[in-house]
Amino acid sequence: MIQGTTSDAGKTTLVAALCRILKNRGISVVPFKPQNMALNSAVTVDGGEIGRAQALQAQAAGLQPHTDMNPILIKPTSDTRAQIIVQGRAITDMDAAVYHDYKTQAMGFVLGSYARLQHEYDVILVEGAGSPAEINLRDRDIANMGFAEAVDCPVILIADIDRGGVFAHLIGTLELLSESERKRVIGFVINRFRGDIGLLQSGLDWLEQKTGKPVLGVIPYLQGLYLDAEDALTQDAQKQDAKCRVAVLALPRISNHTDFDPLRLHPQIHFQWVGPNQTIPPCDLLIIPGSKNTRADLQFLYEQGWNVQIQKHLRYGGKLIGICGGFQMLGEVIHDPHGLESTPGSSHGLGLFALQTTLEPHKVLQQRTGFLWNKNSAVYGYEIHCGISHGAALNLPACYLQGAQGLEPEGAVSSDGLILGTYIHGLFDEPEALAEILAWVGLANAQALDINHQREISIERLAMATENALIPEFFQQFCG
Known part of the structure; x- marks a missing residue:
């Protein structure tokens, strides 16, 4: 141990x-x-x-x-x-x-x-x-x-x-x-x-x-x-040759922030967390992440005045993505009739999608495969959420994922093409999907980045350094 x-x-x-x-x-x-x-x-x-x-x-x-x-x-x-x-x-x-x-x-x-x-x-x-x-x-x-x-x-x-x-x-x-x-x-x-x-x-x-x-x-x-972090948010230094600016709201109960590691590590992206009492900076892409307490984090978003700043971001042509709880916040209302997150009740969303979400006791847990909206760029991710979303916004999906009946629509894209919402964690992990999304944001011909390959290289590098650092007697005792 x-x-x-x-x-x-x-x-x-x-x-x-x-x-x-x-x-x-x-x-x-x-x-x-x-x-x-x-x-x-x-x-x-x-x-x-x-x-x-x-x-x-x-x-x-x-x-x-x-x-x-x-x-x-x-x-x-x-x-x-x-x-x-x-x-x-x-x-x-x-x-x-x-x-x-x-x-x-x-x-x-x-x-x-x-x-x-x-x-x-x-x-x-x-x-x-x-x-x-x-x-x-x-x-x-x-x-x-x-x-x-x-x-x-x-x-x-x-x-x-x-x-x-x-x-x-x-x-x-x-x-x-x-x-x-x-x-x-x-x-x-x-x-x-x-x-x-x-x-x-x-x-x-x-x-x-x-x-x-x-x-x-x-x-x-x-x-x-x-290597994937358990909780700590890493703020990297600004890249001198960055050609795309990405900002992610650091909500108090942010979950699965490793979703954004491919963006944070991309050589052409200046990545920034936006924390309490900070103004959303000018950026090409703004992301509302997942949350373990969506209604409380939505209230925090309003208290920070980020709702007004999001509207400004969209008026200037910036792109917006909501993932999981962030996707729910883009809708009209989030209902919590069972008090799963706190006291029972409902919260008004940002109203950017014709969408309503109800939090249900059964948590959706599943690995997902499929494609982005173009049905060409592969997506491999997973869902972890209690919310079930319904509404006209889902008629223009963000992804098509494998289901019992073949490819099924998932998520939403706004009619003006500025906003994307999805329940899929790991949206940026596959190189094809990352390139397609960056092209949508405005970064054409982006450098390829395979986060899974980078993780594998890091594991091997860590293992080699550790094996060289530990005394040989350790392995003799350890391996029996």
């Missing part, structure tokens, strides 16, 4: 790297995260929902993502409340105190998924969540040491030296563990090191002498690495 001294210490990337290293060595390996809290998720081969990071790790292991890889997924809907997804299915919303009591029951589902994976794979690489030294979360823990103790699993502790204070992080974390938990830690990995490792050696020697535990490796800082 890989645990971290902090969030974003490198747990996800180390598990992904080890998955690829072991896969390349011909070892049957699977990633596993008992409990994940994230608004970035993926649809699995068995029709469920797991954290996006585990889908990345599955790719590194050469597997299709499966719900057993992440049996408990928590998707916050507010600061104190979240949707609880158990083995791929949303069961209910809970506040933090109720979920704390529920964790005893949740552990049963975690152990059930773990047992099934044990029967199918030689090695399970487990990722912890946050830090194992969160004192207030130790009781009934299922995400870190509570799980490790339950299954008698050895632990590697990883820390990010780029943040500073790496030795304090490691020593402090150990000090806050119980005696049995400290014994479970078999060694340390230091992540994101820059510079001459010889200058670090005295610190490594001190750490090993102080703790009696080995430093298993020091992984270098890898510039330009592309």
